[in-house]
Amino acid sequence: MSAPQPLRNAAGQFVPPYPRRDVPRPTGGKPPPLPLIYWRTLRELPRIISNPLESFVGFQFDMPVSRYRLFSMPFALISDPDLIRHIFVERADALEAEPLRQKVLRPALRDGMLTAEGETWRRARRTIAPVFSPRNVSSFASGMKATTEEFVEDLLTGPQKISVSDAMSRLTYLVLSQTLFSGEIDDDIEDILADVAFFLEKLSAADPLDFLGAPDWVPRPTRFRGGDATSRLRKSVRDAAEDRRARIERGEAVPDDFLTLLLRAGKGEDGALTLDEVEDNIITFIAAGHETTARALGWTLYLLDNDDDARARAEAEADALDTSRPPENWGKDMPWITACFEEAMRLYPPAAVILRRLREPIKFGEYDIPAGVNVYISPWVLHRHTTLWNEPDAFVPQRFFGEARKSVGRFAYLPFGLGPRVCIGASFAMQEAQIILAVLLRRLRFSYVGDRPPWPVLKITVQPDNGMPMRWTARQ
Template sequence: MDTQPAPFVPPAPKPRTSPPSTLEMIRIVYRNPLELWGEPTYNEPWISAKGAGGPLVIANDPALIRHVLVDNAKNYKMATVRQKILRPILRDGLLTAEGEVWKRSRKAIAPVFTPRHIFGFAQPMLKRTLEFVTRYEAGGTSDIAHDMTLLTYDILAETLFSGEIAGEPGSFENEIDRLFETMGRVDPLDLLRAPDWLPRLTRIRGRKTMAYFRKIVTDTVKMREEKFRRDPDAVPQDFLTLLLKAEGPDGLTRPEVEDNIITFIGAGHETTARALGWTLYCLAESPWERDRVEQEIDQVLAREPDPTKWLDVMPLTRAAFDEALRLYPPAPSINREPIVPEMWRDLYIPKHAAVLVMPWVVHRHRKLWDRPDAFLPERFHPGNREKIDRFQYLPFGAGPRVCIGASFAMQEAIIALAILLSRFRFDATAETKPWPVQKLTTQPQGGLPMRITPRHR
């Protein structure tokens, strides 16, 4: 008889049963937008309503999502509210640039993320992870959410910047938290589409942190330029070098170069860090799933030393990571705004409407998933993952603006999980009570304190 226990249902806000008042909505959006959505949002194919800042369309139907993000993507620009949050941080980086600036940046960055380059990053990823996990050899308790941020920063620094980022990782991690706590939140005035000349308290509070990041970028560029002058042949052909080579009359401006550096330093490691933390947490609370993953990793590492192969030969490990991405998508909301009004089937989408494609909601939609709130990696096992519609699972977005680093992140995650779980067991403690909060990424409020035990003595 099968005695496997019921699947683990990780923490998440319960859908609201009544709409909030305008004042309450502003308070919820500022504190944690994930707590805003009601039962209809998780059950209907789309919702068209009047929001505090104007018309609102919530797109859940995979066909509608495809229409907005792919088929008619030219009619949808980045949403005004989203840009008001992100542009002060990233300016003309790849996540926030539009039009010709975005095209130039995408063209300049694309060569870094070809399969050949990504495979070339596997050994540095492995090296940094092996160095990182030595801190766990004595066992004990540690905040895994914090640790994964440090690990992915180490990997990013080694792969995209060849270890040459100015500043200290420890202070960097603290400043990232501060940045998301201030400038990474929705300001109520933005939600109400107030005039830009009205000062935003969130941005005022975040100026010092923003200056810190801008200085890191300036110092990093100076370090690389000095290396160019001293010995051009010794300069690594990495992300930073490719960006600087793309600078010029027909390429990127210096501010655009710096904006893309800060985009990848800030956002490029944060999303993978959050996904790794949530994966380790969900596996800790599902020991029967963790046993399968550990067994798979042990078998693969015993016969396959090449980390470029691990993603393809660890389907159970990948499935656990994919399922954590479903439950806790690092980017929980994709926001668009139509340039001209249009009809899609019988849905009218007015000009200036806030069109929300929310992976957080779509990934938990009652009509798209069986037991949507449960941690069930089997959804992504071979034979099952092929049945999932491309536009009902959006951890990396879709369409022209799909995450350029998706393959990089998947390889990084599987290598990190393979080393972490082959050597150590991660268990929840009485203090492990995370609550998902949206601050640009889906973060565990309260952290992820976990007990770490070496698996092999």
């Protein structure tokens, strides 16, 4: 591990520490013999499993492409924006799901959109896209605001020192459950939150046996925990969906939430979604859409706490907001807060790896990548790439503010992915983050109280290793 880094650069900008190992740069030439590759992979495996961010090495942050093997599996980390566009947009047809990722995610998410493939995915994406239309997303804004305001009132009656990770997970789960099924899940919220946390923990577990290519019937020790939580969560979602469908069929009034929209979606050529598909996709939205936003919010609060000017400007912008206007319109009046949030997702992209396998070979300029290679973009590496960003490790929200935003490369900044499988919830997440930050920054100030900087760890999302302890004080 590299030595702890200074927290300010020469320009006084905040530079939070992060894992970066400096190892000798590869010299090219013949690949090492297979036994050496196996030995190196075995040595690297604990790091890859406990915190994959620690397995990225210095030269990967300035190379356009780096290729290597883990056991017999060939990987190519792509950080050249033109090649990224070519592979993941223009040649998206040449990609398939990477088997290891599927092994980890599919048992829990089944045919949800994140893990479905082929015609099942196409049908789901086509049917569900209108559910995320700007009009529908706007219609959730008032609920997002009300949920955040209630959350603040609750927080004000509790202890001042909190885990921001837990608090933001709770808040984004409350927002999601309000917008997904209007909170109409019978179970106690604390039980549900515990189940969701277990469920996500289980999802994050890549087992060493997966890397070693053990057959599926060999039990994976890392997956023993969490099974009950997943079944309970699925049952709650299923019960809510069945109940809602019955009410719709009886012609009763039902809430205008995601669940109703999903149950009514796709009456055209594709037909409606089955209850299984509705269930799988609600579970997927919970998995993909709650911790991601929570982590980005937590890092934003941390970064603001370390930059007095940025925070003063963000608070002034939040204070000046005309909150009597519908919250779906707040976004355009908060460009600075939005820039801080975007910069937080640059430094700490919640989804740090976008992984696929090449079904067909790719030839593009000097690059020649054979079929069968696991190609991936790591927003974590791309967003800190020395050839694409000035002061890549520093918190500089100005990059995303005003005219400067236009010079951020389209394929150099990919917090929401790209191509046909770009995040379907991106505008939902942006609206949610803007509303939550506006309410939080008006009412509270968060100060970090950890005895050392939080260390980023990749467990499904990029999260602080210490739960991000912060103390809130009331502002207004």
